[in-house]
Amino acid sequence: MYKGGKIIASLIIFAALFTIPFFYNMGKVNAGPDVALDTPAIQQLSDKQCVESPEFMRANHMKLLNQWREEAVRNGQTVYINSQGKEYPISLQDTCLKCHANGSASKVALSNPASSTTGVSNPAINESPEFCASCHDYSAVKPKCWSCHFEPKEAAK
Amino acid sequence: MLEKALSGSKRYWIWVTLLLAIIAVGFVAYMNQFNNGLGVTGMSRDVSWGLYIAQFTFLVGVAASAVMLVLPYYLHDFKKFGKMVILGEFLAIPAVIMCMLFIVVDLGQPMRIMNVILHPSPHSVMFYDMIVLCGYLLINLVVGWTTLGAERKGAPSPKWVKPIIYLSIPWAVSIHTVTAFLYAGLPGRHLWLSAIMAARFLASAFAAGPAILILLCFIVKKVSKFDPDPGVGAIQSLVKIVRYAMIANVFFYILELFTAFYSNIPEYSAPLRYIFFGMDGHYSLVPIMWTAVVLAFLGIAMLVFPSTRMNKATLIIGLLSIIIANWIDKGMILIVAGFVPNSFERVIEYAPTLNEILVTLAVYSIGMLLVTILYKVAISVREEKAN
Amino acid sequence: MSINRRQFLRRAGMVTALGIGSSFVITGFRKKDAAASGYTKAAKDMPAKRWAMVVDMSKFKSEADMEKVIEACHKLHNVPKFPNTKDEIKWIWKDDYHHTFAGGHNEYLDEHVMHSPFMVTCNHCENPPCVRACPTEATFQRPDGIVAMDFHRCIGCRFCMAACPFGARSFNFKDPRPFIEEVSTEYPTRTPGVVEKCNFCYERLADGLMPACVEKSNGGLIFGDLDDPNSEVRKIVSTKLTIRRKPELGTQPSVYYLVGGGEHA
Ligand code: SF4
Ligand code: SF4
Numbered sequence: 001m002y003k004g005g006k007i008i009a010s011l012i013i014f015a016a017l018f019t020i021p022f023f024y025n026m027g028k029v030n031a032g033p034d035v036a037l038d039t040p041a042i043q044q045l046s047d048k049q050c051v052e053s054p055e056f057m058r059a060n061h062m063k064l065l066n067q068w069r070e071e072a073v074r075n076g077q078t079v080y081i082n083s084q085g086k087e088y089p090i091s092l093q094d095t096c097l098k099c100h101a102n103g104s105a106s107k108v109a110l111s112n113p114a115s116s117t118t119g120v121s122n123p124a125i126n127e128s129p130e131f132c133a134s135c136h137d138y139s140a141v142k143p144k145c146w147s148c149h150f151e152p153k154e155a156a157k
Numbered sequence: 158m159l160e161k162a163l164s165g166s167k168r169y170w171i172w173v174t175l176l177l178a179i180i181a182v183g184f185v186a187y188m189n190q191f192n193n194g195l196g197v198t199g200m201s202r203d204v205s206w207g208l209y210i211a212q213f214t215f216l217v218g219v220a221a222s223a224v225m226l227v228l229p230y231y232l233h234d235f236k237k238f239g240k241m242v243i244l245g246e247f248l249a250i251p252a253v254i255m256c257m258l259f260i261v262v263d264l265g266q267p268m269r270i271m272n273v274i275l276h277p278s279p280h281s282v283m284f285y286d287m288i289v290l291c292g293y294l295l296i297n298l299v300v301g302w303t304t305l306g307a308e309r310k311g312a313p314s315p316k317w318v319k320p321i322i323y324l325s326i327p328w329a330v331s332i333h334t335v336t337a338f339l340y341a342g343l344p345g346r347h348l349w350l351s352a353i354m355a356a357r358f359l360a361s362a363f364a365a366g367p368a369i370l371i372l373l374c375f376i377v378k379k380v381s382k383f384d385p386d387p388g389v390g391a392i393q394s395l396v397k398i399v400r401y402a403m404i405a406n407v408f409f410y411i412l413e414l415f416t417a418f419y420s421n422i423p424e425y426s427a428p429l430r431y432i433f434f435g436m437d438g439h440y441s442l443v444p445i446m447w448t449a450v451v452l453a454f455l456g457i458a459m460l461v462f463p464s465t466r467m468n469k470a471t472l473i474i475g476l477l478s479i480i481i482a483n484w485i486d487k488g489m490i491l492i493v494a495g496f497v498p499n500s501f502e503r504v505i506e507y508a509p510t511l512n513e514i515l516v517t518l519a520v521y522s523i524g525m526l527l528v529t530i531l532y533k534v535a536i537s538v539r540e541e542k543a544n
Numbered sequence: 545m546s547i548n549r550r551q552f553l554r555r556a557g558m559v560t561a562l563g564i565g566s567s568f569v570i571t572g573f574r575k576k577d578a579a580a581s582g583y584t585k586a587a588k589d590m591p592a593k594r595w596a597m598v599v600d601m602s603k604f605k606s607e608a609d610m611e612k613v614i615e616a617c618h619k620l621h622n623v624p625k626f627p628n629t630k631d632e633i634k635w636i637w638k639d640d641y642h643h644t645f646a647g648g649h650n651e652y653l654d655e656h657v658m659h660s661p662f663m664v665t666c667n668h669c670e671n672p673p674c675v676r677a678c679p680t681e682a683t684f685q686r687p688d689g690i691v692a693m694d695f696h697r698c699i700g701c702r703f704c705m706a707a708c709p710f711g712a713r714s715f716n717f718k719d720p721r722p723f724i725e726e727v728s729t730e731y732p733t734r735t736p737g738v739v740e741k742c743n744f745c746y747e748r749l750a751d752g753l754m755p756a757c758v759e760k761s762n763g764g765l766i767f768g769d770l771d772d773p774n775s776e777v778r779k780i781v782s783t784k785l786t787i788r789r790k791p792e793l794g795t796q797p798s799v800y801y802l803v804g805g806g807e808h809a
Contacts, residue, residue, distance in 0.1 A: 052581075073694050076686060077583035078750050089586065093729065148695065148732040194736035195700070196717035201630040205705040205715060265700020265715065265737025272680040272699050283679035283703055344673055344793040345709025424647055500711035501639055502646040505629075 033138040035131065041099045051082050051095070065092075065145075092149050100131035101151050158306065161537035162530040168380070173529065176522045183519015186512045187262060195265055197512045204496040204507035208489070208517050209263040213256050215365070215488035216524075217336045218358060220252035220293065222366020224329035225398050231322050237391040241374065243308075243535050244385055246301035248370055249329075251527035253294040258520045282338045289332045296325045301531075309538045333358045340495065348428035348495045351416075357409040358487070363402035365483035367395050368476040375473070377532060383539045396472065400460040403479050407453055410486075428494045431504065436497075439504045442490055449485035452478040588752030593771030594670070594689035595744055596798040597755075598780050599663050603764035610638050610661060616760040617742070622733045624723035633714040635742040636665040636757055645789060663765070665757075666691065666712035666742040667789065667797030677707035683739075689770075689798060690744045700737040709793050713741045770798065 042048060050057050052064070071077040072090040080088045088095050128136055128146050136143055165173075190197050200207045226245035229235035261267050278284050300322055307314040337355035344350065351357075371392055374385045386392045417426040430436055435443045459465045459475025466472055498504045509517075604610050617623070617636045626632055642649065644662040672691045674683050682698035685691050705713045719736045727733075731747065734740055744767075745755035753759075758767045768775035777800070780786065786800040 069696055071583040073692070073696065074684065075583070076585060076589070076688075076746070076750065078586045078589070079584045081582045081584060083581050087584070090583075144735070147735045150727075150729045150732065194716065194718045196631050196736075198717075199630075200717070202632050202705075202714050203711070205702045260701075263701070265702070265739075266698060266735070267700075269680075269697070269699045272682070272697055276680045276697065278679050278681050280676050281679040281703070283677070283701065287679070339703075340706075343677070343707045343709075344795065345790065346706065495706070500646070500709055501643040503643065 033135040035134045039099060039101065039131075041101070045099070050099075051080065051086075051088050092145060093151065097129060097131075097151055101129055158302075158309065158534050158538065159530075161534045165533065169529075169533070173526065176526045176529070179522040180519045180526070183515050183517075183522065186515035187519070189512055190262070190516060191267070195263075197510060199507050199509045199513060201505065201507065203499040203503075203505040204493060206263070206492050206496070207507055208509040208513050209259045211488050211492040212517060212520070213259040213263070214336060214358075214492060215484055216252045216256045216259065217290070217333055218362025218483075218487065219366045219369060220249045220256065221329040221333040221359070221362050222370070223249035223297065224326050225363050225367050225395070225402075226370075227322065227329075228326050229394075231319075232326065235394075237386075237389045237394055240387070240539075241370070241385045241391050241395075243301060243305055244373060244377070244532065245370055246297050246304075247531035247535055248366075248373065248528060249297045250294065250301065250531060251524040253290055253297070253332075254527060255520055255524040256290060257294075258523065259517075262516055262520065282335060282342060286332075286335050286339060289328065289335050293325075293328055293332050296321055296328055300325060305535055305538055309541070311542070330359065333362050340492075345500060346495045347417075347425045348491070351413060353409050353412055357406060357413075360402050360406035360409055361483045361487055364399050364406055365480050365487075367402075368399045368480050371395055371399070371476055372473065372480075373528070373532070375469075377536060381536045381540065382543065383536045393466070396460055396466055396476075399476065399479060400457065400466075403453065403457055403460070403483075406483070407457070427498055427502070431497050432490055432494050437504045439497075439506050441506050441508065442494060445485055446490055449482045449490070452485075453482035456482060586750050589750045590752055592688045592749075592769035594769060594798065595668065595749075596689070596768065596770040596777050596781070596800065597665075597744075597758070598766040598777050598786065598800045598802055600764050600766065600802040601660070601662055602802075602804075603762055604661075604663075607661075609762065609764070610663065613663065613757045613761050613765065614638070616756040617745075619726060620728050620745075620756045621731045621743075622720070622724050622728055623740075624720035624733075625725060626718070626723055631717040633716065633720065633740065635714075635740070636663060638662060639664050645787065647790070662801065663757075664710075664712075664789075665799065666708075666744075667710055667795070667799045668742075668744055670796035670798065671794060673707040673709065673793075673795060674704035674713065677703040679703060686746070688746075688749075690746050692743055692746060693738075693740055695732075695734055695738050695740065698738040700739065702739060704739055709790055709795065710797070713739050715739050 052060075057064070068080060068090045071080075078090050080090050082088065128143055129151050132143055132145075198207060198209075223245035226238045226242045230238040230242050261270065264270060273284065273287055300318055303318050304314045334355045337358040340346065340349035341351060341354035374392060378384050378386075414429065417429050427436070431439070432442050432446045456475045456478030459471055459478065464471075465475065493507050497506065604613075614636055618625075618634070621635060623633055623635055638661040640659045640661055642658045644664055649658075668689060668691045670689065672683075672685060675681075675685050675691060678684075679701060680697050680699055682694045682696075683691065683704050684694065700715070702715055705715060716734050716736045716738055721733055724733065745753070745757075748755060754767055755765075758765045766776050766780065768777035770778050770781065772778060780802060781800050785803050787803055788797045788800055791797070
């Protein structure tokens with residue numbers, strides 16, 4: 001084969017490089033995400049229910065959030081009626097994080113000019129709220145919400 | 158065929174390395190822009206488009222100019238251009254790619270560029286510009302590659318490319334027309350709000366584009382055994398095209414000047430007054446514009462008189478003058494001065510920053526690298542046949 | 545052999561292109577709905593056909609009165625204060641008569657009138673060129689006439705800035721957050737690389753509140769539904785002499801300037 005050896009050798013090198021992360025992490029124990037659901041706000045709820053069922057939220061929260069965004073920003077529909085007919089204002093800050101923020105552990109809401117020497121581009125500026133971070137850090141999917149949106153008022157101080 | 162670009166003389170590799178080095182520097186500059194935002198450029202709230210969009214505008218013209226070879230050759234069976242057509246098509250491809258890159262580097266949120274397709278907005282000229290540019294790239298890739306491939310095998314081009322070649326002619330006109338519409342349809346930007354904008358764009362494109370192509374032919378002849386114009390006068394025919402296009406371009410510009418100044422409507426002449434004479438103590442574009450004026454007339458003169466047109470040295474000076482004059486007009490002043498004076502009749506000037514210039518140079522280097530590779534392939538195929 | 549290899553590469557390329565293309569098609573048209581649920585407007589939401597504003601400069605007695613209005617908007621919406629004008633962002637600001645109503649001036653006009661200040665903001669044009677230009681519909685017109693921005697969608701091409709004849713739009717050239725003096729948690733900040741402008745406080749209208757600037761203007765800014773014959777704005781616009789910025793461009797601005805001032809309807 002014309003230049004066959006070289007091709008095969010480069011293919012092997014390519015495959016090796018490509019799979020480094022896999023081999024690097026092989027055999028290491030990787031603890032799953034630990035989602036804290038016992039925030040003070042949740043404990044006070046009589047009916048510990050999110051806007052939809054946990055199963056639904058786990059699978060579809062990103063789609064739901066996208067829908068919320070479209071409806072609230074583009075169609076002026078600022079209230080969500082869930083599958084049980086209950087109404088919720090569409091707001092990350094006042095609806096989602098009212099329950100899911102862990103008051104004490106929340107991070108600084110604003111990036112500080114001194115600490116953001118690298119400048120800021122598209123990746124999220126803020127640390128996500130702990131609740132989001134607990135899964136998103138694990139799966140290395142950075143939500144971009146927090147480069148603009150805030151945690152609830154108490155937390156932002 | 159691409160493997161032909163992987164072997165070359167020492168000179169070839171030095172050139173490629175040089176381009177790669179500029180690209181690397183520009184990439185670092187772009188990362189700086191990506192991380193810190195467009196604040197690292199000279200653009201502002203008032204002059205919100207700058208060097209990048211101006212280069213885009215200029216290069217759409219270069220891309221469209223391939224039609225000046227395709228049309229005579231395929232439609233009028235003008236055989237003289239036979240050897241050059243492929244060079245025109247292979248100039249159009251990098252030019253379109255550079256256009257796209259200039260748009261991308263100009264975006265504040267480049268990661269979201271797919272939104273243009275995810276949320277198509279047929280009321281926006283940008284939407285059509287995207288379609289015609291992508292289409293033009295595809296057409297030229299297909300046409301250039303198949304005709305060259307066929308030539309390599311010594312066979313005539315397959316029949317199915319013919320309609321695509323014919324399609325490429327109106328398509329080339331469309332890319333520059335739509336690009337002109339980006340500007341010409343905006344209320345309140347008096348420098349752009351002109352019906353002759355698209356015509357002027359085409360005229361300047363058909364002057365600058367073929368002029369660049371002729372210079373490239375000279376280089377090709379020098380560095381390879383392939384002669385794009387083996388004594389058939391193809392270059393001189395192209396020179397005539399450049400000349401008339403440039404004369405038309407200057408004529409159209411004068412039409413603009415007449416309407417703006419004779420009507421004496423202050424808003425219409427304001428940007429032109431700023432460009433040619435300065436305004437409110439701001440003069441930064443004045444010397445540049447007058448340079449372009451001088452070069453434009455010098456270039457025309459050089460291409461008009463047979464003695465200077467036939468002499469290679471003076472011909473090159475003439476072509477360079479025309480290219481630079483067009484670049485100043487379209488690749489710098491037209492876009493920037495469209496924003497001056499601003500909506501509040503204040504003069505706020507723009508000057509590109511070093512970071513912006515480095516990114517611009519890098520995009521041009523990517524373009525030149527692509528031209529080099531494509532031309533190398535085309536030339537190698539030709540040289541192979543000649544042997 | 546080499547021909548086969550070329551064919552192979554070509555086919556591989558085609559398959560890849562096809563794959564990328566079709567995966568895109570699939571994500572593009574994926575079914576949106578997830579559950580049997582719905583959306584509605586907030587109970588306090590104020591409906592209108594065409595929100596509009598009348599600016600009565602006679603009610604602004606001093607620079608401080610104007611600053612108060614600007615502050616109210618910029619604080620609420622987390623508009624950053626950049627030290628240089630190049631990166632400047634503004635939603636509502638003041639400029640003098642001469643520049644606000646640019647074009648064809650009476651050369652004998654009194655210096656005082658020439659330089660008397662006017663409040664300027666986005667005109668929420670009825671035929672907005674910015675909306676026409678936007679390639680992603682990040683700038684769009686709501687049924688109530690407000691020309692709004694979807695910051696999530698904006699790609700930062702700045703076509704809208706070129707299209708707006710009123711200089712109403714600002715671009716986030718830099719990360720705004722470090723330049724916000726006092727953070728308001730009532731409204732999100734912006735990410736670098738998107739365009740922003742006045743939104744007629746649609747987030748407040750949804751809560752049944754008047755725009756922040758109007759609230760702080762001592763009657764200098766009058767806000768209402770132009771479509772409603774009984775609204776104050778409509779009464780002023782139909783009976784008093786008002787002017788608009790660059791009406792000749794046909795964008796139909798919804799911000800009117802009451803000339804002469806005095807008592808109105
Ligand atoms: S003032 Fe400018 S930004 Fe506002 S709606 Fe009119 S064109 Fe658009
Ligand atoms: S900058 Fe954003 S809002 Fe303006 S035209 Fe581009 S995508 Fe639309």
